[in-house]
Amino acid sequence: MATENKVRFGIIGFGNQGSMYAKFITDGMVPSMDLVAIADIDPAKLTQIEETYPQVQRFDDYKAIIDSGEVDAIITTVPHYLHPEIATYALSKGIHVLNEKPAGVYTKHVKALNEYAKTVDATYAIMFNQRNNPLYQKLKTILDNKEIGDIRRVNWIITTWWRPQAYYDQSAWRATWGGEGGGVLVNQAPHQLDLIQWLTGVPEKVVSRVQYGYQRDIAVEDQVHAIFEYENGATGVFVTSTNEIVGSDRLEIVGDAGKIIVDDSAVATIYRMKESETDINKNMDVDGVRKLMTGQLAFEELYDKEVIQEENVWGLQHSGVLENFAQHILNGTPLIADGQEGINGVRLANAIHLSSWTGEKVSIPEFDDDQYLDLLNQHITDEGKFDTRK
């Protein structure tokens, strides 16, 4: 299957992401992969590929590259609606798939892909590169070990996704309901929608305020506020937008036994309490209350503080996921992100849209895939530029 213990890799789509991955692989950042083929439907892109990577085979059709016999595995760096379609086709041919995020645009589509992927032997993974940020890896361990106890409150403001009108105007499919299926929730924030549920669990209910075409001339959303309810009673807030030059990236996770604050996805301050808040509360007497009310309670003696800083080297997250995917195929190394998990972020994004459309609180466990697709199709029909979806 693999030549010289390397996975023969094909990239489908030579846009921003596809060309970046091609460079990482040919620069030697992904030792267990050979880039052997690239596909794109755009003739100009094919010329560009030929000039940049003359040694690599070119295809103008995703089926052709998958059927070529040249590749063991592919990645789907194409508009989001195509992710499930291409992934399913590749898996049906025994080709391993690294799906681009989001796994798809609507839950019904992604669920069908997930069900199909369970029936085949080929690997199905997903490019959640931010899970490969060493900082988030450490926080995942801290949270899984319950070092800050049961979660009570989560708050992520992630507005560093600034995109100008000229970005949206680049392609006819961008920022449309029919071509892209959403805005910041579908294109930029899927990273954090995955991370927030990976770190603190899938919420149960969602209420949102979504602003469509707020600061951009687009049909889809460029500013989003959502409140999550978790099964244990905890509450989450998720804020994202594409219209802030001075963007925020601030994550707070509060537990019964501590707190984590992450700034700019680079610096985490971890507070570990010596005794849980539940116990401190239970044991505090009137004298403690008097101290509290006169500013004499030494809060800082109740916890230890640790600051973790990780350099976020550009490219290492993505190339690491590519290498992990190849290692999984070659040696069975556990995946950083199983493709099956892609549904969680898609369902969260769909629920946020749905709540804004219906004005209702939306249940995640009882999420109505058909209702969402119906309303999405209504938006596509009203837009009048693309066919509806099934």
Added chain:
Amino acid sequence: MATENKVRFGIIGFGNQGSMYAKFITDGMVPSMDLVAIADIDPAKLTQIEETYPQVQRFDDYKAIIDSGEVDAIITTVPHYLHPEIATYALSKGIHVLNEKPAGVYTKHVKALNEYAKTVDATYAIMFNQRNNPLYQKLKTILDNKEIGDIRRVNWIITTWWRPQAYYDQSAWRATWGGEGGGVLVNQAPHQLDLIQWLTGVPEKVVSRVQYGYQRDIAVEDQVHAIFEYENGATGVFVTSTNEIVGSDRLEIVGDAGKIIVDDSAVATIYRMKESETDINKNMDVDGVRKLMTGQLAFEELYDKEVIQEENVWGLQHSGVLENFAQHILNGTPLIADGQEGINGVRLANAIHLSSWTGEKVSIPEFDDDQYLDLLNQHITDEGKFDTRK
């Protein structure tokens, strides 16, 4: 009216706040005031007053101190429901009133007080001491001058209001519907509910998730999440709780021309953009987009950054409001906080409760005072400890 150019001041209620103000005045922190009388209904408190301030007159009834002829002005440091009742009585006797925050518990009550206060000559002010924080004063000027442009997004997480069960168990009225009228929204967060609307305007609509007795054995709320909608389309988030040992105090205000981040009500980072986001967006071409997407856009060249730090000296905020109130009475100095403005924070708190009770989005301009009072009374009746309100 005033002796030796000083206001003869009476404190009604000798609890945490009342005793603190007594100390500030007798320590000479409020040069334009003489503390001449204190009232409390608790005989133990009267003994304590006699021991601490033998020179001060004592009263066991608020009407007696107001009617005594000894005081020019009073402050209402009593349970919140009594604020409008005592303030109205004092104003009716020509006595100047510094109302404690919140102005009252429910809008109908506060509106009646406001209407009455407009018909009398006596001064009606309110103890919004945090408006007297020099940091917030500066931010108010920056915002009023539109230095960061029109507001797009506001986010305040204020969870530094930790209160243990023993605090709630101190008095029978605390954390009850009938005795206090709410939890963190009525007792602790009114400061920030006032500041947020003072700084960035009164929101138009409110949606909330309010957690009643979440981490405390109380009937009222100890954790609150709300989303605000502003008239210009901006969105706000307000988060508060009383169950975090490692509390957060983080305010973000994003405008078209900049951003303000305030940490711990002490350090403000102000970003002023050289060109508005609207203009940067309009003028960015494909080359700019290419730079953005390859990480080469120098965001930091698009704004200037200033850090303002103000030492928050304990007591100066409160004593400053007391002195300002006295100076207003004596010399007509403009008030830091006119009592009329107390309605805004009360209405916000009521709207947050109402949204959680009805599950609906609540309009601020069309706020239904009677509906709120009806539902509050339902809670009081269900609780079965106190009489309903009118």
